[in-house]
Amino acid sequence: MNRKSKGIKAERDLVQLFCMTGDWLAIRVAGSGSSRFACPDVLAGNRIRKLAIECKTVSTENKYLSEADIDQIKEFADVFGAEPWIGVKFRSEWFFLSIDDLKKTNKGYAISKELAKNKGLLFEELIDT
Amino acid sequence: MNRKSKGIKAERDLVQLFCMTGDWLAIRVAGSGSSRFACPDVLAGNRIRKLAIECKTVSTENKYLSEADIDQIKEFADVFGAEPWIGVKFRSEWFFLSIDDLKKTNKGYAISKELAKNKGLLFEELIDT
Numbered sequence: 001m002n003r004k005s006k007g008i009k010a011e012r013d014l015v016q017l018f019c020m021t022g023d024w025l026a027i028r029v030a031g032s033g034s035s036r037f038a039c040p041d042v043l044a045g046n047r048i049r050k051l052a053i054e055c056k057t058v059s060t061e062n063k064y065l066s067e068a069d070i071d072q073i074k075e076f077a078d079v080f081g082a083e084p085w086i087g088v089k090f091r092s093e094w095f096f097l098s099i100d101d102l103k104k105t106n107k108g109y110a111i112s113k114e115l116a117k118n119k120g121l122l123f124e125e126l127i128d129t
Numbered sequence: 130m131n132r133k134s135k136g137i138k139a140e141r142d143l144v145q146l147f148c149m150t151g152d153w154l155a156i157r158v159a160g161s162g163s164s165r166f167a168c169p170d171v172l173a174g175n176r177i178r179k180l181a182i183e184c185k186t187v188s189t190e191n192k193y194l195s196e197a198d199i200d201q202i203k204e205f206a207d208v209f210g211a212e213p214w215i216g217v218k219f220r221s222e223w224f225f226l227s228i229d230d231l232k233k234t235n236k237g238y239a240i241s242k243e244l245a246k247n248k249g250l251l252f253e254e255l256i257d258t
Contacts, residue, residue: 015166016166019166023208024208025166025167025168025205025208025209027158027159027161027168027172028158028159028160029156029157029158029159030156030157030158030159030160031157031159032156037144037145037148037154038154039154039156043156043172045179045208045209045210045211046208046209046210047208047210048210050174050179050210076154079152079153079154079174079175079176080153080154080174080175081174081175081176081177081179082174
């Protein structure tokens with residue numbers, strides 16, 4: 001599976017996680033990687049909360065997000081009225097990081113599996129906060 | 130342009146309409162026609178309201194929506210926490226119908242351009258209600 005297919009599969013898995021809860025629904029955003037307007041990869045909602053989620057799959061290496069990536073997520077969440085989250089899939093487990101928890105680097109932000117595990121919320125914690 | 134491309138173009142135009150307002154954002158839902166979970170074609174939001182929009186392009190003929198189509202939109206809107214709307218594009222103009230305004234038929238619901246024009250809200254009215 002190439003990187004793009006892997007990303008789409010991860011997003012679909014996350015959508016399914018939300019939809020299986022019964023009181024949340026989620027959708028994948030079409031063209032989230034190429035849209036000229038700010039948008040997340042996945043949008044989830046229930047009657048009270050809306051989550052704008054940028055999804056990353058992490059294996060052994062760190063993942064990097066540019067300042068522009070983060071600004072886009074924040075902008076979308078601010079205007080659309082949603083909470084901005086970074087969803088990190090490591091093996092079959094998801095960890096959800098708030099932007100404040102990302103590690104700042106010279107050029108943007110870095111996510112390691114250690115950071116995701118130490119600072120991230122599990123799915124059950126995310127939907128329960 | 131085939132029917133599918135025409136539909137995607139119409140959805141993109143609608144997303145752009147929202148994004149150009151400055152205080153709304155919208156996204157197209159990936160796989161909205163084929164998802165196993167209920168979902169609309171377009172989701173729009175600002176800090177207060179969220180709109181789940183099923184999009185139809187209407188030329189001279191009536192468009193039909195099945196009971197199942199309408200149930201799906203209502204279910205999505207109910208769980209996700211959004212207002213359900215049917216967006217009807219006739220030539221370059223959009224009209225937005227609430228489900229109560231659709232004309233009931235034996236097998237589902239019908240939309241004509243007359244119904245859209247008589248009962249539908251214009252874009253400016255939709256975002257201002």
